[in-house]
Amino acid sequence: MSEDQAQAPQSAQANPLLRPWQTPFETPPFAEIAPEMFLPAFEQAFADHAAEVAAITHDPAQADFDNTITALERSGKLLTRVSSVFYALVSAHSNPALLEADKEVSLRMARHWNPIMMNAVLFGRIAQLHEKRATLGLTAEQLRLLERTYTRFHRAGAGLDEAAKVRMAEINERLAHLGTTFSHHLLADEQEWFMELGEADREGLSDSFVAAARAAAEERGLPGKAIVTLSRSFVEPFLKTSPRRDLREKLYKAFIARGDNGNANDNTATIVEILALREESARLLGYPTFAAYRLEDSMAKTPQAVRGLLERVWKPARERTLRDRDGLQEMIVAEGGNFALAAWDWRYYAEKLRQMKANFDDAAIKPYLSLDHMIEAAFDCAARLFGLSFEERKDVPVWHPDVRVWEVRDRDGKHTALFYGDYFARPSKRSGAWMTSLRDQQKLDGEVAPVILNVCNFSKGADGEPSLLSPDDARTLFHEFGHGLHGMLSDVVYPSLSGTSVFTDFVELPSQLYEHWQEQPQVLRQFARHYQTGEPLPDDLLRRFIAARKFNQGFATVEFVASALLDLEFHTQPASASADVHAFESRELEKIGMPAEIAMRHRPQQFGHIFSGDHYASGYYSYMWSEVMDADAFGAFEEAGNIFDPAVAKRLHDDIYSSGGSRDPEEAYVAFRGREPEPDALLRRRGLLETSEAA
Template sequence: MKLILKILLLSIVVTSCQKNQKDTLSNMNTETNPLLSESNLPYFAPDFNSIKNKHFKPALLEGIKQQKLAVEKIANSNETPTFDNTILALEKSGALLDRVSNVFYALTSAHTNDSIKIIQEEIAPKLSELNDAIYLNGELFNRVKELYNKKDSLKLDSESLKLLENYFENFEIAGANLSPDKKEILKKYNTELATLTTKFNQTLLEANNAGAILITNQEELEGLSDSQLKSLKDTAKGGWVIPLQNTTQQPLLQSLTNRKTREKIFMSSWKRADGTENDTKNIIKEIAKIRASKAALLGFNNYAEWSLQKTMAKKPENVFNMFKGLIPAATKKAQNESDEIQKMITAKGEDFTLEPWDWNYYAEMVRKAKYDLDEEQIKPYFQLKTVLEKGVFYAAEKLYGITFKQRTDIPVYHEDVLVYELFEENGDQLGLFYGDFFARSSKRGGAWMSNFVTQSKLYNKKPVIYNVCNFSKPIQGEPELLTFDDVMTMFHEFGHALHGFFANQQYPSLSGTSVARDFVEFPSQFNENWALHPDILKNYALHYDSGQSIPQSLIDKIKKSGTFNQGYSLTENLAASNLDMQWHTINADDDISDANDFEKEALRTTKLDVVHAVPPRYRSTYFSHIFGSGYAAGYYSYLWTEMLHHDAYNWFENNGGLTRENGQRFRNMILSRGNTINLDQMYRDWRGGDPKIEPMLKARGLQ
């Protein structure tokens, strides 16, 4: 999943007026703060050897100050508005803030600490105020509007025209047409939301860490391998510590034979932010309420209606219609799977009703029985670095011709981070990639991609991109083995990275992944398809000890089990997506007395609670996508883009499959286009027509 680091700044890429920056910095001692000047490292990569916690706050404040001055200069200009003195100047209105915030918000999510948390709390409302100072500035909007109204006569190139349209639309969406008194109310809402989302993220991080389970009796961990036990061992705490991942279900539930241990882990996950000292229920109610009030102020019935304006879905009813088309088939298949698992429980001589904490354990038994496939059989063939270099990178080389070289001379923010330089087929430099794969207490849950440096021909910048995951780290000396789900996550996140690396835009705010939420997941999900392609799989699925390729018999089993548990998978996703939309289609005057009751009713009314043992992938209280990140009223996008990616792979299969020609065409027509043209049209131009849902239903085993 992609982390949207600049939520508060919407789609403005904060780059700066050079004169203002030089004038301001001439009065500052830049030697004491490396963030106040461009990095001297390759690709302007951040110099983590020099950057300290103390540098962030003054650099962020200086960046905010510089952008405010630049924006005021544009807004108060006596010159007739032109593209250069208004739109281009706005696009250049804060390079310092962009550079600093890219690094700072990377660390708030991937490697935070108490100092960073304090700065984050202080800066969040200031960034919100800056955003309002731009988008609610009447004089500035009038200049943009004047240009927009005569855009046809400006004779702009297509990307410059798109930039003008993008700014105008963003101003309107942000509330530029409101009266002065309503703008003041909106500013208050925005500041409150900035503070609350920061509070939610920090509270949830504490909840995740506090929710870790300490087991002191090894018998309770029966079913785990020796390597798993070693990785969980915590001598200082006198036992084995099981950390929580951000999803409802936890990976070890698949292996643990002790039912009470499974229940303990599941309930710790389920209740991590409900009824504990890190309870988020009141925070999420307040966020949802303020978002609804903000939408009403802007003239919309609910927050989702306001939020979906520039997406492919466009309206909440289109999202709900998608749900209605999928829920019956998904829950029917999930019920069949539940019945099958219940039979397995009975066959094992057990006498209890299937519960959520039992599902993965007994589903694994069913999978072994039906497909003779054991996760422990395949893990030895998935060693992290081999998967990365001979799988993820190899697929990119075959499709797009790019090559990779590890760099050990580039400073990183944590010792686990790997760095690679990317090259075009002709040897030209393409960018830098950082991979941060292991879980730790300083990192939030989940997986994501973002930029340290965004591609831009305007500034002659090549991309510097990072992927962050939360795989279990083995103890020293043990192989770094992955589950197949982990493998798919690596392919997924690198799909986002490719979208960023292949960006070919003049303007940074239109570059790469700066697209609608329900399109941004398309390249990443599409890239997952290559994980099981025969040519790719046999190249990277090598036994960590013997070096032997994975046997064809195991490959066949993996593929045959591809539709296994898909009813569960789709239903848990639909449940989370539905919760998101339900929270964001409330009215401003709706009274939500209890978040748990709201959640239950949201699932009941949409018939997503009919299969008792299938909980939502994320419960509301720890749904960081929607309450702490940029996916509010947007989690549906994973399902929306799933339709696109299966349809796209179907095109590849019908047109020669894994070839350089097909890869280059996809790069040229999709991955390199950023947000420069209408996304629906972009897809149709490449595909030769509208996407079809049948390939998705087939892949899910629903057809």
């Protein structure tokens, strides 16, 4: 026996990723986990899972639901556990060693899954069961699981000939590498850039913004200074409030150039290769385009349906925006400005116009929207809707001192979930906001309670001051908590159907629907309290806030829909059409009549939704597809005359939040609402319906 072999069991015991966790709720012992532990843990997890799948594949017994589908559900537990910890840290608290490991893991992950998902013998067992599914006496959830398992393998290429499988495996490996490369480039560009604010540069900025800028400088080892980073939570408030046009231009141009600077972090070539490989993979599977392949397994079903929705919204939004643009230009001229409105001016002058017309600005309400109070509000709404209670736990290990943890119980006091909140921006965290899990709910072998994460990038208050949120930040907190509830309230048997394991264009319904409660007067009256005095939000300010909500919605809609349309065009046109990414972007924006004074919410080189992986590729429209449903769904509470109506809340719990992927999403929505969603609800919510009808 070699020395390495003799030490193997001992090293496995020394690696916390490979042994049982003796922590509260068996949560990861983050302080004990070092980056170099992940690759050995993945090696063991891959080997264990491969052996489990081989046993299922070569089981001499006739295929049945238990020895094939249920066995697959039980397989890969160690791989799931190691992966969940690894990807949580890579996204929320990375370092060079973790990012280096990520490159290797993404490649190894593709090499592990390719032979499983394209295993002809295993697929034969699944297909055999799928063929006779009506005769197997399955429950509704089992039938759904069988259908989803069959679809997943079929769409991965399990039915291809051997030559096509070899090529598909090569494509998958390369795409895994490219997706990781894209996200690393974007993170590096964001980490490397900041703008220092001298005393003269702080004019017009709120005290809370300057405090956050000081905290950001401290985080980057620049004590005593104040800096603006490329986090959206810095960029958008600065563009709204700074009267320094030169600084607005500098920050704006850096923000939209992330991943597009012609340096080592440039993502342009990566995009070209990703699109070509996606197109090739779709054609191997028999689809004309990647979008046709991707959307077949969604609520939308076809690129035509997606384009129809986006164009329905684009026309009134663009018309509103053009009128708004003219109004902003008039304001510039009236103030004596001799320049044309530019993209770095829009938010600043729109905010001034909002202050004039609605007598409201974000700075007035931010002192009432402290992070702690908004967390309380999100929890209280969940208590009133679903009977949940939240108790903060200080004994659960976390990956960063800022992370907080709560134990979640149901109305009977039973443990339901664990919820982690990681709210503040830092250099080790990728931009944006997201929900993920360290453990998903299931009941396959006893009840397993979920462990859910919300990660955001809010600006941290300095010197012990609380973090104050903008209305957009507060909405983001509720949005991600809505995703969190989708995971926490899940009540299914099988892990593959748990929580957010639903179609991409349905997954945003629970999160966007939950945003509605953040804006309700009775919620704000209770929880929007001044961080210094404790005084409640004055009724006059509340009225002005509500009146101002639909202001500048043309702009917000245009920047989103333009990104969604570009995503669709990237994946419906031949990859050769986008070989020059910059020319393709310009051509498509010109085609839709994109106002030059507005940038897309995500330019291609920073569009992590669609290029860091393929989860939202051809699917960025999903937020708007879900918004049609969420605007319509909240109407059920409004019609009941009570935003916490118990009967409506019970249907929402049973049909939407707890059912995970165990039901067809259209069926689930109709069960909740009693009918299909009414599309104009979205236009009404955004204040665009009148424009549409006038057109």
